[in-house]
Amino acid sequence: MSELALSPNQETFVLNLGPQHPATHGVLRVKLVMDGEYIVSAEPVLGYIHRMHEKMGENRTWAQFMPNTGRLDYLGALSYNHGYVKAVERAAGIEVPERAEYIRVITVELNRIASHLLWFGAFVLDLGGFTPLLYAFDDREMILDLLESVTGARLTFCYFRFGGVYNDIDDDFVTGTREFIKRLRKRLPDYHNLVTKNIIMIKRLKDVGVISAEMCRKYGATGPVARGSGIDYDVRRSEPYSVYPEFDFDIPVYHEGDSMARYMVRMDEIEQSMRIVEQALDRLPDGPVKAEKVPKIIKPAPGDYYSVVEAARGTFGVRLVSDGTNTPYRLKLRSPTFSNLSLFGEAARGMLLADALALMGSLDLVIPEIDR
Amino acid sequence: MNASTEVYRLIAFLVGLIAFAALNAAYLVWLERKVCGHIQRRIGPKEVGPYGLLQPIADGIKLMTKQVMLPPQVDPVLFRIAPALVLIPAVMSFVVIPFSENLVAREINVGLLMVFAFASVNVLGLLVGGWGSANKYAVISAARCVSQNVAYEIPMLITVITMVMITGTMNLNEIVMQQPDITRWYVFRFTASPLAPVAFIIFFICSLAETNRAPFDLGEAESELIAGFHTEYSGMGFGLFFMGEYANIVIGTSLATILFLGGWQSPVPFIPGGWWWFLAKVYFLIFCVMWIRWTYPRTTLWGLLNLSWKILIPISLLNLLLTGGMLKLMPLAGGAG
Amino acid sequence: MEELVARLEEIAASVSRADYDAKGYHLDVTVAPDDVEKAALVLDEAGYTLEAITGVDWLGEAARKAEAEAKAAYAAAKKAAEEAGEEPPEMEPVDTSGLKDEMEIVYDYTSYSHLFRVMVRCRVDRDNPELPSIHQVFPGADWHEKETHDFFGIVFTGNPDLSPFLLPEDADYHPLRKDFSA
Numbered sequence: 096m097s098e099l100a101l102s103p104n105q106e107t108f109v110l111n112l113g114p115q116h117p118a119t120h121g122v123l124r125v126k127l128v129m130d131g132e133y134i135v136s137a138e139p140v141l142g143y144i145h146r147m148h149e150k151m152g153e154n155r156t157w158a159q160f161m162p163n164t165g166r167l168d169y170l171g172a173l174s175y176n177h178g179y180v181k182a183v184e185r186a187a188g189i190e191v192p193e194r195a196e197y198i199r200v201i202t203v204e205l206n207r208i209a210s211h212l213l214w215f216g217a218f219v220l221d222l223g224g225f226t227p228l229l230y231a232f233d234d235r236e237m238i239l240d241l242l243e244s245v246t247g248a249r250l251t252f253c254y255f256r257f258g259g260v261y262n263d264i265d266d267d268f269v270t271g272t273r274e275f276i277k278r279l280r281k282r283l284p285d286y287h288n289l290v291t292k293n294i295i296m297i298k299r300l301k302d303v304g305v306i307s308a309e310m311c312r313k314y315g316a317t318g319p320v321a322r323g324s325g326i327d328y329d330v331r332r333s334e335p336y337s338v339y340p341e342f343d344f345d346i347p348v349y350h351e352g353d354s355m356a357r358y359m360v361r362m363d364e365i366e367q368s369m370r371i372v373e374q375a376l377d378r379l380p381d382g383p384v385k386a387e388k389v390p391k392i393i394k395p396a397p398g399d400y401y402s403v404v405e406a407a408r409g410t411f412g413v414r415l416v417s418d419g420t421n422t423p424y425r426l427k428l429r430s431p432t433f434s435n436l437s438l439f440g441e442a443a444r445g446m447l448l449a450d451a452l453a454l455m456g457s458l459d460l461v462i463p464e465i466d467r
Numbered sequence: 468m469n470a471s472t473e474v475y476r477l478i479a480f481l482v483g484l485i486a487f488a489a490l491n492a493a494y495l496v497w498l499e500r501k502v503c504g505h506i507q508r509r510i511g512p513k514e515v516g517p518y519g520l521l522q523p524i525a526d527g528i529k530l531m532t533k534q535v536m537l538p539p540q541v542d543p544v545l546f547r548i549a550p551a552l553v554l555i556p557a558v559m560s561f562v563v564i565p566f567s568e569n570l571v572a573r574e575i576n577v578g579l580l581m582v583f584a585f586a587s588v589n590v591l592g593l594l595v596g597g598w599g600s601a602n603k604y605a606v607i608s609a610a611r612c613v614s615q616n617v618a619y620e621i622p623m624l625i626t627v628i629t630m631v632m633i634t635g636t637m638n639l640n641e642i643v644m645q646q647p648d649i650t651r652w653y654v655f656r657f658t659a660s661p662l663a664p665v666a667f668i669i670f671f672i673c674s675l676a677e678t679n680r681a682p683f684d685l686g687e688a689e690s691e692l693i694a695g696f697h698t699e700y701s702g703m704g705f706g707l708f709f710m711g712e713y714a715n716i717v718i719g720t721s722l723a724t725i726l727f728l729g730g731w732q733s734p735v736p737f738i739p740g741g742w743w744w745f746l747a748k749v750y751f752l753i754f755c756v757m758w759i760r761w762t763y764p765r766t767t768l769w770g771l772l773n774l775s776w777k778i779l780i781p782i783s784l785l786n787l788l789l790t791g792g793m794l795k796l797m798p799l800a801g802g803a804g
Numbered sequence: 805m806e807e808l809v810a811r812l813e814e815i816a817a818s819v820s821r822a823d824y825d826a827k828g829y830h831l832d833v834t835v836a837p838d839d840v841e842k843a844a845l846v847l848d849e850a851g852y853t854l855e856a857i858t859g860v861d862w863l864g865e866a867a868r869k870a871e872a873e874a875k876a877a878y879a880a881a882k883k884a885a886e887e888a889g890e891e892p893p894e895m896e897p898v899d900t901s902g903l904k905d906e907m908e909i910v911y912d913y914t915s916y917s918h919l920f921r922v923m924v925r926c927r928v929d930r931d932n933p934e935l936p937s938i939h940q941v942f943p944g945a946d947w948h949e950k951e952t953h954d955f956f957g958i959v960f961t962g963n964p965d966l967s968p969f970l971l972p973e974d975a976d977y978h979p980l981r982k983d984f985s986a
Contacts, residue, residue, distance in 0.1 A: 108603065110603050110604075116693065117689050117690050117693065118690040118691065131610075132607065132768065141969060141970055142968070142969060142970040142971060142972070145970040145971065147979055149955070149980060150979050150980055153980075182828070185825075185826065185827075185828060188826075219764060220690065221690045222690070222764040222765060223681065223682065223684070223688060223689075223690060223763075223764045223765025224762075224763060224764035224765070225503070225507075225761060226503075226506055226507050226761050226762065229507040229508065229509065230507070230508070233508065289762075290764075293763065293764065295682055295763055295764050295765070295766055295770075296764055298766070298767075298770055299764065299766070299767060299770070311853075312851070312853045312916065313853075313942055313943050313944055314942075314943060314944035315853050315854045315855055315856075315942070315944040316944075321916070326916050327916070328916040328917075333916075333918075333919055334919050398827070399827070399860075399910075399923075400826075400827055400828050401827065401828035401829050401912065401921065401923070402828045403828075403855075410855065412855060412856060412912065414856070414858060414910070414912070416860050424860070425858075425860045425861075425980075427856065427858040427910075429855060429856040429858075429912070433947065434855075434856075434944055434947075437943075437944050437946070437947045438943075438944070441943065447767065447768070447769065448607070448691055449685075449688070449691055449767045449768065450767065452690060452691055466970055467970070
């Protein structure tokens with residue numbers, strides 16, 4: 096034990112939460128200064144799996160960087176595929192056929208459901224409830240099987256191409272997706288009855304880890320974290336892209352700002368994503384899934400380009416600087432959890448250790464995406 | 468019975484009880500894994516032996532052959548003593564538990580008191596283990612365990628005092644004798660205490676908290692404190708903590724069975740009573756304990772303490788007063804029956 | 805919106821509208837390094853949020869520009885000489901030694917309530933990259949500045965701690981500089 100903890104004049108001690116710790120879900124380390132069970136200050140320490148994707152981007156062609164985008168956020172990789180192809184398509188002026196856009200939306204939303212389901216399980220696990228995790232995995236497994244059948248991958252997807260997608264979806268995928276939605280519709284009320292309405296859950300999440308809307312703005316928080324604090328901001332709605340404007344869906348917003356609000360936002364988003372997928376399947380147009388006139392070697396005009404998509408955890412932005420050659424001059428990846436986690440230090444101050452872990456779980460961290 | 472046979476009898480019982488505690492712990496782990504497996508739509512262990520029945524043996528061999536690591540900076544004496552401090556009192560408590568009318572190692576008149584005296588040593592083991600580990604998580608865990616155990620011992624003892632007032636004895640076998648069939652189980656004895664089922668529930672909740680079981684497993688809250696007080700323990704050091712935990716669960720549920728559910732007595736007169744009834748009741752309660760664990764998330768320390776001080780203690784005090792009044796107004800025949 | 809643009813025009817060296825569909829942002833603001841905090845204050849008051857800070861290393865850009873200009877001038881001179889029927893002049897080597905390289909720092913701002921993306925950029929001397937920190941205005945900028953310092957070695961004066969953030973704690977290199985090789 097450190098001298099600090101043993102010395103009678105010092106009432107605080109330093110607790111290293113991680114880099115190996117069950118609650119950090121990866122290799123995040125949080126340096127906590129504790130006064131008993133109260134947190135005096137919390138400082139996340141990053142970089143344990145920093146891989147310098149941005150430098151890799153400068154050393155390979157535009158198309159060769161695609162696989163890297165699937166390795167940022169391994170739980171919602173398709174959104175990151177989408178963010179990158181969207182940025183390059185904008186820079187190079189590539190048009191995408193409608194069917195491809197529909198397929199992109201269907202797969203991205205399925206991936207979002209998978210990501211939220213896994214988060215749901217892991218979050219309840221953080222709170223000490225083991226069982227929901229396995230039910231969530233059970234459902235997620237079906238999504239992964241579906242996605243595997245069209246993308247060939249289960250986790251680190253590299254499915255999108257400039258001007259379309261790699262592979263067309265087939266009837267099995269369509270019927271399988273419909274069956275899955277039917278099944279999840281049946282099971283979600285069970286989750287709410289068993290978990291959401293559980294008195295212990297409510298006691299642990301209500302009014303715990305309150306983040307104000309102003310704090311979200313100051314730290315640049317996006318996604319469910321911002322929407323749980325009453326900020327009605329979703330890139331799919333406020334900065335429409337792909338074919339999202341054609342669908343009828345709601346953006347769940349809760350105003351409490353506590354962990355419960357963030358929990359509810361994600362649970363409602365599962366429902367909304369299912370609505371989007373259903374509508375997209377109903378209206379799925381025929382046609383090619385890849386634009387025909389995409390050049391083999393892409394050379395966007397010099398200049399800088401910026402593009403954002405709504406990933407499962409918030410706004411994923413890609414800033415490209417092109418110098419007119421076949422490799423990016425600069426490629427900046429703006430990851431949502433990087434900003435979402437940056438407010439943890441301020442939000443966790445003065446909290447109990449157990450509550451701070453509930454707060455951290457409700458931020459939905461994926462460490463590879465923070466460290467990049 | 469002369470003195471020497473009494474000694475042999477006691478030794479035989481002690482060996483038997485230690486074997487029972489160890490095997491029981493091993494097979495409760497198997498049961499726990501099976502129960503949680505089925506609750507979670509899995510099948511649990513199945514590879515080692517039929518239905519995975521040999522899994523606990525394999526686990527036991529693994530634990531016993533593993534090196535007991537002594538991390539640097541730990542207090543070597545405290546670190547080694549702690550697992551024994553947890554296990555020995557739990558095994559000692561078995562001495563007075565009546566498995567059936569005659570199957571009791573040593574029937575003493577203050578059996579109930581003895582069980583609680585030993586149960587209180589358990590928390591000392593956790594504290595010593597946590598403190599001796601020289602690990603911050605273990606120290607936090609030990610502090611939690613102590614405050615939790617102190618908080619829950621009060622409503623538990625008040626409830627037990629209420630029961631002793633009704634039964635008029637601390638001899639566990641006599642308490643069982645007073646409950647010959649289901650209508651006279653103390654959990655349904657409204658004439659003695661109108662809050663009897665409530666008392667049973669309080670006792671059950673308290674024994675969950677006393678044994679650090681979910682949803683009160685704050686001492687080893689794995690998402691907060693890694694493994695709590697036994698973070699630094701490996702091999703049989705960890706194994707003893709584990710056995711101690713399960714032995715304590717058995718003690719807690721046994722007491723609940725004896726005090727409220729008629730112990731080894733049969734619920735209906737036409738089926739004879741015996742140790743099988745006792746074990747059936749105990750294992751049913753243990754199943755409930757597991758069921759709760761795999762259903763509920765964990766409370767926080769503050770929530771836990773509030774539950775004890777603000778809800779359980781007032782209710783158990785009310786129960787004590789009501790029971791006292793009832794006993795004064797309409798004394799039970801024979802002081803107990 | 806117009807008010808914001810007017811207020812930014814007061815501070816900035818140049819403010820130009822960009823084609824959102826092609827570029828992904830609406831307003832391209834260039835400021836002097838010392839004015840980034842003022843720009844942040846204006847955007848903060850207007851309710852904007854900081855999405856990201858990053859840098860771009862323009863190593864050799866000044867030299868490339870000078871060479872391209874010299875070439876263009878030479879081509880024009882050559883053409884003029886050929887038209888006049890004269891012997892074309894020899895191309896003189898371009899002296900790029902006195903040219904200073906620059907680094908660019910880019911701030912992306914956006915608003916939760918309406919779609920208007922503002923990109924604030926400024927350039928600093930590459931040999932001595934220094935500019936004030938804006939973490940007093942946007943506390944979220946702290947981490948982005950740390951990351952930018954890691955990658956480019958750009959010093960944000962006023963940032964509480966610029967020790968390696970994503971890089972290993974003993975890292976003394978800045979991998980996104982164009983002259984870095986592993």
